[in-house]
Amino acid sequence: MQIRILYAGKPALAYAKTGVAEYVKRLSRFGGCEMIQVKAGESAEVSARLLERSQGCYRIALDERGEALTTRKFTDKLQQLELRGDVKSVAFLIGAADGHTPELRQACDGLLALSPFTLQHELALLVLLEQLYRVASLRAGMPYHRD
Numbered sequence: 001m002q003i004r005i006l007y008a009g010k011p012a013l014a015y016a017k018t019g020v021a022e023y024v025k026r027l028s029r030f031g032g033c034e035m036i037q038v039k040a041g042e043s044a045e046v047s048a049r050l051l052e053r054s055q056g057c058y059r060i061a062l063d064e065r066g067e068a069l070t071t072r073k074f075t076d077k078l079q080q081l082e083l084r085g086d087v088k089s090v091a092f093l094i095g096a097a098d099g100h101t102p103e104l105r106q107a108c109d110g111l112l113a114l115s116p117f118t119l120q121h122e123l124a125l126l127v128l129l130e131q132l133y134r135v136a137s138l139r140a141g142m143p144y145h146r147d
Ligand SMILES: C[S@@+](CC[C@H](N)C(=O)[O-])C[C@H]1O[C@@H](n2cnc3c(N)ncnc32)[C@H](O)[C@@H]1O
Pocket: 061, 062, 063, 064, 065, 093, 094, 095, 096, 097, 098, 099, 100, 112, 113, 114, 115, 116, 117, 118, 119, 120, 121, 124
């Protein structure tokens, strides 16, 4: 199952650029993930671009209003999607400064919260990538995740 991550605008903050590059590299050992950058802008424009570039995918919007999962539950969720057979690609949609539109939230198959805090979007991207690496290493039986 392919993982696609969609986000608005190129990461500009130094720590985010370094962190994103690090986890994209780490994930490449596990089949990688497709990183798709859409043009930044107003909430409605960004939401439309995110929806357009995620057509045909099982869509999960990253949103503070979403479901909060433990890493193990997130691992189970991705595994269940993989087992379904009809899901070829899962797309994670990260909004810009003004967040997603209600229409985007409605169009998605799920909403995932990374924290009850509102995170800056580049930080949200980095946290998502770290969690995806954590899931991949857990599934590979590596000792990265401990609980
Ligand atoms: C600065 S936030 C937007 C905040 C906006 N006021 C809202 O109501 O969603 C930018 C993006 O980062 C992601 N994000 C921020 N905090 C998050 C969280 N706690 N959980 C999941 N995603 C988050 C979301 O994709 C959000 O659209």
